[in-house]
Amino acid sequence: MQTPDDLIHQPVRLKIMAALNTLASNQWLEFVSLRGIVDTTDGNLGAHLGTLEGAEYVRIKKDFVGKKPRTRVSLSAKGREAFAHYVATLHAILTPQNIDN
């Protein structure tokens, strides 16, 4: 039986990946918006994004809108592929022959 990617299989990181996977490849999501969707704290989200960025699953862009700092996040091609593979693995676990085993 296949084992899902441990990096994604953590609940908060799973939510981050699932949320970012809804965006088009050239689209970015603001940190505050992602925090609202994932429903977690700034610190927690920042830590998990750091882990995903280290694995090159997400890209993080920091800039300014006027004088206000803005952080935006996007799923990398590697991250999109890893997430697709992760979902496929979950589906594989739920196939009848795997459930019977």
Added chain:
Amino acid sequence: MSPSPEEAAQALRAINSVQARAAGFQDYRAESLQLMLWGVANLLGCVFTALFPQLLLLIWLVVVIVGLVVGVRLARIAQEVTPGIVWRYLLVVGSVLLFAALLHVVMWPLTPKQGSMIVPLFVATLYAIRGAQSRPRYLIIGTTLATLCFCCFLFATEHYWWWLAVAWGGTFILSSLWLRRT
């Protein structure tokens, strides 16, 4: 270690739930821009009508044209992500305007006060239907808009257009800010 089928099913449910939430969030974000635009446009339209009632037709012609031009520009921003959004946007706004025009013809003669209820009540109904089908915040926006505008029609005998500016434009603007909150 490989997760159990229960854990795998739970993870898939979590993914679906987050994806629905993210899609709703993006939908609300896109809608909030249009609500702000038409909120300001309707508010200004009502205020100018209150100040220059004899220019009612000209005022609303300008409001609709300017609103439509800016609205299309806003829709174009989303064109990359949602192909065909500009044409769908024009179709929706065009349908609202056509409905208002046809109802004026069918019910003619209408007083300006009666005519002013057609668009907000129709739009409120569209929001309520959309809310009942998919996103609950639209149901609240539609219900609030209809209630406030209809109360305005029934009870605001003096300073009608000022009250309508608050009820119609104000509801749109506040709804826009609300939709931007996750």
